[in-house]
Structures are given as C-alpha cells and as structure tokens.
Amino acid sequence: MIKTQTGIHKIKNAYGTSSTYNGTNIIASKNYYDPWSLLALTKLNDPNVITYEINGTGHCADMAPISDDDNESLIEYRKLVLKTIQKWIE
Known part of the structure; x- marks a missing residue:
C-alpha cells in the first residue's frame, strides 16, 4: 500500500490534481x-x-465500442458525452 500511495503522490506532483486543473x-x-x-x-x-x-465499470470501459452489454450508467454517460459535444460545437 505504501508503494501505491508513493506512486499516487508522484503522479499528482507531476501532473497536478483536480484543485490545480485548468x-x-x-x-x-x-x-x-x-x-x-x-x-x-x-x-x-x-x-x-x-x-x-460510471458505476459498475472498470478501466477504460467508456473507451470501448458501444455494446449490448453496457450497463445503464455507461449508457447514460455515452448520452451525456454526445449531448455535451453537440452543444460545444454548435
């Protein structure tokens, strides 16, 4: 666990955190x-x-192609992405 926490600390120092994101x-x-x-x-x-x-999903689930196996949370996320990008390009 210490190795994990150390790695997280290094990544946050290198790339910033949500409080420093712009x-x-x-x-x-x-x-x-x-x-x-x-x-x-x-x-x-x-x-x-x-x-x-996105509830009930693992690493990069949102990057995979649409599937009949997508859960409700992932389906809602994909709808949000489409709606938001359409709004941004209008």
Missing part, C-alpha cells in the same frame, strides 16, 4: 472499478468541466 470543455470519466480512479478529476466549480462516475 482545462476547459472536458468530460472526465471515473470508472468505478478502475485502479486509477484515485487520480480522477472530481467535481470542479467550472461548468465547462464535467465529471462523471
């Missing part, structure tokens, strides 16, 4: 069973940065 027009997913979820962006006070936790 990107815009971002949809940041957090997959529930993803071991990297400890580093995910959390709720920010910026309407152009959307964070979404």
Whole structure:
C-alpha cells in the first residue's frame, strides 16, 4: 500500500490534481472499478468541466465500442458525452 500511495503522490506532483486543473470543455470519466480512479478529476466549480462516475465499470470501459452489454450508467454517460459535444460545437 505504501508503494501505491508513493506512486499516487508522484503522479499528482507531476501532473497536478483536480484543485490545480485548468482545462476547459472536458468530460472526465471515473470508472468505478478502475485502479486509477484515485487520480480522477472530481467535481470542479467550472461548468465547462464535467465529471462523471460510471458505476459498475472498470478501466477504460467508456473507451470501448458501444455494446449490448453496457450497463445503464455507461449508457447514460455515452448520452451525456454526445449531448455535451453537440452543444460545444454548435
């Protein structure tokens, strides 16, 4: 566990944290069973940065092609992404 915590600390120092993040027009997913979820962006006070936790999914589930096996949370996330990107390009 100490090695994991040390690794997380190094990554946060190198790339920043949600409190230092300054990107815009971002949809940041957090997959529930993803071991990297400890580093995910959390709720920010910026309407152009959307964070979404996809329940019941693992690492990169949101990057895989649409499947009949997608759970409800992943389906809702995909709808959110499509709606948000359409809004941004209008």
